[in-house]
Amino acid sequence: MPEGKIIKALSGFYYVLDDKSESSNPQIVQCRGRGNFRKNKITPLVGDHVVYQADNDKEGYLLEIKKRDNELIRPPISNVDQAVLVCSAAKPTFSTALLDRFLVLVESNGIIPIVCITKMDLAEEPLKQQLNNIAEEYRNIGYSVYLTSTKDDTGILDVRRDFDNKITVFAGQSGVGKSSLLNAISPKLQLKTDDISSHLGRGKHTTRHVELLSIGGGLVADTPGFSSLEFTDLTLEELESAFLDIHDIGAGCKFRGCMHIKEPGCAVKESVEAHEIPSYRYNHYVEFFSEIKDRKPRY
Known part of the structure; x- marks a missing residue:
């Protein structure tokens, strides 16, 4: 049976890029899921590696979804x-x-994060200097951070170099310029963009579905924007591990299993006081900790 990767899901159809097709002549088959998927509560996702059966070179059915390395719920991709x-x-x-909410989400799913701050042309001093300082603090943690502008192409080539041979998801609040950034990276895409709403103070959703797009030597997902993230399944231990700087320094805490809240001999709190960990990072950790701890159980 042929195999491939789902590159788009829309209105109950799944568009599968056949593994054996060439990049110069991609073979994409429109498929539906078998009835047993719904019966077993299996939802195919963009990014899934699948086995399919093609009745012809245009239409077919999904037969099997291979084991996923990871998956996200919002945006829905694997x-x-x-x-x-x-x-x-x-x-x-x-x-x-x-x-930090985005970082926790992707870190907890074993996905490598890259931070991109757009619209730097709109930043005046001292905001520009503040953002440069923040970018350096995240770089010191170990993250790749790019400061970009689609107006003058600042940082665009730097971001593009990270795409080769990878599946990359773009995620962020609506209105931050994800589609504009992708258009700057690959002008042939011509993705629809829209201005920020002056009344609401946020962007309109211009991306309606998740789709993998071929850029350079990799596949990139443009995804619908969203304005909130909830830690519905994250445990307190996973939260601590997702804050890389806190997790690393936490190895030096006096007591094993220290959660860095009220425990004595906490190396993390000492590092915050010594300005080795930015105070805002620790404050976010405490905020997320309380959010998870007070979360109502799901039945």
């Missing part, structure tokens, strides 16, 4: 190698709290 977390310098306002 087998992601890395995530470009897009934040804007302005319109909407840059938020380290939102960035």
Whole structure:
């Protein structure tokens, strides 16, 4: 049976790129899922490696979904190698709290994050200097951070170099310029963009579905924007591990299993006081910790 990768899901149809097709002549088959998928509560996702049966060279059925390396719920996509977390310098306002939420989500799913701050042309001093300082703090943790502008192509080539031989998801709050950034990276895409809403202070959703797009030597997903993230299944232990700087320094805590909240001899709190960990990072950790701890159980 032929195999391939789902590159788009739309209105109950799954568009499968055949594994054996060449990049110069891609073979894409429109498929439906078998009835047993719904019976077994299996939802095919963009990024899934699948076995399919083609009745002809245009239509077929999904027979099997191969084991996933990882999956995200919002946006719905699987087998992601890395995530470009897009934040804007302005319109909407840059938020380290939102960035840290995205980082926790992708880190907990074993996905490599890349931080991209867009619309740097809108940042005036001292905001520009503040963003440069924040970018350096995240680089010190170990993250790749790019400051970009689609107006003058600042940082665009730097971001593109990370795409080769990878599946990359773009994620971020609506209005931060994900589609504009992708258009700058690959002008042939001509993705629809829209201006920020001055009344709502956020962007309109211009991307309606998840789709894998061929850029350079990799596949990139443009995804619908969203404005909130909930830690519905994350445990407190997973949260601690997802804050890389806190997790690493936490190895030096006096007591094993220290969660860095009220415990004595906490190396993390000492590092915050010594300005080795930015205070906003620790504050976000405490905020997320309380959110998870107070989460109502799901039945």
